[in-house]
Amino acid sequence: MKYTFLLYSDPTGFAGLTEEDxxxxxxxxxxxxxALKAAGIFVSTDWLQPVATATTLSTRDGKTRIEDGPFAETVETLGGYFVVDLPDLDAAIAWAEKCPAAQYGKVEIRATAMGDG
Known part of the structure; x- marks a missing residue:
């Protein structure tokens, strides 16, 4: 079963980081x-550009609306994700617990809705 770990954090916490940080x-x-690769469970990952670069699109009643910025105005924003292949939710929780983002933000775990493919 594939699981996606959605990594959320407050981007203001990164504002003062140096190049060394x-x-x-x-x-x-x-x-x-x-560690994910060594365990044979790594599928993919990506680190996203800052939320200020987001563009949100919606179509209602045949009209497309394009907005600058994220879908929701929140303090914590989606900063990246991991896709892993694990046997069950308990294993997903154990690996999400090891994710560095869990130390300063939140890791949302979602199982794929498309099965194993």
Whole structure:
């Protein structure tokens, strides 16, 4: 079963990070990715551009509306994700607990609705 870990955090917490801080963050995430790969459960990941770069589109009554910014105005924003292949929710929870984002934000776990494919 594939699970997606949606990584949410408050982007203001990253505002003062130096290049050295970012390098350490990348090392921490690199180690987590390495552990997922070593366990044979890694499928994909991505780190998203800041929420200020988002564009939101909706179509209602045949009219398309395009807005700058995210879908929802919240403090915590979606910053990235991991897709992993695990046997069950308990295993997904165990791996999400190890995700660095859990230390300063939230990790939402969702099972695929498309089965194993």
């Amino acid at each position: 970012w390098a350490r963050e990348k090392e921490v995430y690199g180690a987590y990715i390495g």
